[in-house]
Amino acid sequence: MLSPDGRVIMISAANRGIGYEFAKNLYEQGYTLSLGARDEAKLAEVTRGFDADRVLTHLFEAQDISTSEAWVEATVARFGRIDGLLNVVGVSTPFSITDEDEADLDMMFEINVKAPLRLIRLTLPYLKKSGNGRIINVCSASGKRVSTDWVGYHMTKFATVALSHAARRVAWDEGVRAVAFCPGVTNTDMSVGRNKGPTDQMTQPEDLAELAATLLALPNNASVAEIIINRRLEDML
Numbered sequence: 001m002l003s004p005d006g007r008v009i010m011i012s013a014a015n016r017g018i019g020y021e022f023a024k025n026l027y028e029q030g031y032t033l034s035l036g037a038r039d040e041a042k043l044a045e046v047t048r049g050f051d052a053d054r055v056l057t058h059l060f061e062a063q064d065i066s067t068s069e070a071w072v073e074a075t076v077a078r079f080g081r082i083d084g085l086l087n088v089v090g091v092s093t094p095f096s097i098t099d100e101d102e103a104d105l106d107m108m109f110e111i112n113v114k115a116p117l118r119l120i121r122l123t124l125p126y127l128k129k130s131g132n133g134r135i136i137n138v139c140s141a142s143g144k145r146v147s148t149d150w151v152g153y154h155m156t157k158f159a160t161v162a163l164s165h166a167a168r169r170v171a172w173d174e175g176v177r178a179v180a181f182c183p184g185v186t187n188t189d190m191s192v193g194r195n196k197g198p199t200d201q202m203t204q205p206e207d208l209a210e211l212a213a214t215l216l217a218l219p220n221n222a223s224v225a226e227i228i229i230n231r232r233l234e235d236m237l
Contacts, residue, residue, distance in 0.1 A: 001217040004030040007083040012036045012060055015043040017188035018205045019088035025209035034075040036060025062089045062115035072122045082126035084134040087116035095152030105152040112156035120167055128174035134216050135178035137164045144182050144236050179215050183208055183229040203231045
């Protein structure tokens with residue numbers, strides 16, 4: 001298992017939900033963190049108890065590539081390295097096949113697919129230099145099966161799974177390992193706000209954080225290509 005040893009991990013959407021739980025868990029395990037979010041005030045609030053020597057917070061707007069560039073540059077300027085990238089940012093809207101206005105579809109592709117792609121591209125030189133760089137893309141179980149009429153969300157998450165497998169190939173020989181991380185319904189604001197059932201029957205974000213930490217720590221010869229986390233029995237076609 002890889003110990004933190006000053007390893008620097010970037011996490012998007014770290015101000016809430018899964019992203020925050022990832023950050024909290026990794027901080028407690030001794031990692032150095034670079035955290036990006038659209039809501040800088042909220043990000044500052046939830047990380048107030050963190051040691052500033054080990055944490056950088058930065059604006060990250062998924063639809064604005066300049067903020068991705070600035071975030072990566074600030075991370076390298078502050079810590080001198082990047083060892084892992086956790087792409088957590090994502091959005092879901094009820095776009096269906098019969099919807100003629102494709103604005104929501106375009107927005108989801110921009111945030112769910114292109115933003116992670118850009119961050120991978122920008123961080124890849126540093127992940128290669130690390131020798132054991134790690135990429136975890138939060139793709140959702142919706143990237144493995146279609147369970148609703150919200151085709152746009154499923155399309156983007158299937159695309160993010162494809163992105164994860166492409167990322168595994170692009171720098172394997174340099175020690176970069178990528179995972180398509182596919183949780184089902186999780187106890188976050190997104191799920192609770194859509195009446196997905198009792199919260200105690202949902203996957204808990206802190207459990208996902210434990211899994212992510214394990215994936216980051218695995219050696220290069222124990223790479224996991226995909227991980228699917230279910231709250232109930234269902235067919236994953």
